[in-house]
Amino acid sequence: MSEEGTTLHDDRLIVALDVHTMADVQQLVTTLGDTVSYYKVGMELFYSVGPDVVRYLKQQGKHVFLDLKLHDIPNTVAGGLTSLMTLGADIVNVHASGGYTMMKTAAERLHAAAAEQGVPCPKIIAITVLTSMNDDDWAKLGETEPIADRVTRLAKLTKSAGLDGVVASPREAASIRAACGEDFLIVTPGVRPAGASIDDQSRIATPAQALKNGATHLVVGRPIRAAENPREAAISIIKEMASSN
Template structure:
């Protein structure tokens, strides 16, 4: 079950990031590098984490014209990322070209193909914000499922979506489609800026493939203990 847990390294320095990796590499499945850490330390942080035995999810949410995202996908593949993200709202052509580039490069280099997943609707966005500020007048779940189906059509491996959309995505895209779920908060943690949240047990029970957890682990005095408590909560989904 620990392989399903991805820790978000939402820190600004190499020292902080590697300190967390050293404490957690044998307790979790992978580490997520977002814009904060990547822009602070550059791409070498990927290699540094890998050198300590950690798999890396590069979560930079690429969103640009198809050719730019395609070429960027080639770069990330050569860095042997375990997973990386692009925006579903970039369209089918952008997603298709990215997926094709990843297959081509990983085949040429004979390296494991990274999972390419599409961002749907950020977990910080509520239905009210979605309608009044984003300007999409439909239920978030409907839009998430639509983007998930387009991502699958384009050849991507899965999507990032809040726990509340897991079941609908599973029904639309099947059991082999990867669902990466942020917005997961154990019972003993606060929601922070997340709006559409669920506990680890609930998310696994709904059918999440991977859970992304940051502050409930990284902000604790003993991150390793916090990670093990979350894995225990996840395991309860199968014990019930």
């Protein structure tokens, strides 16, 4: 966390841009100003306005987590990531359930393409189990392994395939950190400030709890975006994050 004059920000906070238009993006980014330096662009926004949103954010000097959750055969995922790399996103992702070969192929091809083009390679992380998934949904899939055990196992597989980290709920962050070491990204959705609505998330934690559990980045959407004063909401979360230090 850093404080310069009246600007308080923390690069570990990623604000989810779950909106539909470039006008909405520009309004929120302008409102948050220097308080927020990292944004998540997901399917809803990317499919609506296309790659221009990533280019806009980079032009504003922001970091971008391009959250498109690629999941297909190895060559298709690798090709998709190398195409997306030209946009300049800082983090891209795939589904760990696509398997070891898919992840390894994607990582190797993306690093090779970045080296060939002389550009920084984005960090590649993998989705473990969606944070909206609860025990009832999990059982209906025919799964008997506890969610937490599956998440940790997928994280270890992700690391062995050469990826940089995972997306997982804050509740599993501690076991992932213990299994995968310190140099491993753990990006956690399902983060809600104390007293906030849980919305469609199931496995959640407060910002301070998530960081104490081992998360490296926190993804927060509605508690900031839908707040009466989004900038003040972001500052409040940043202050709450600081209490974990």
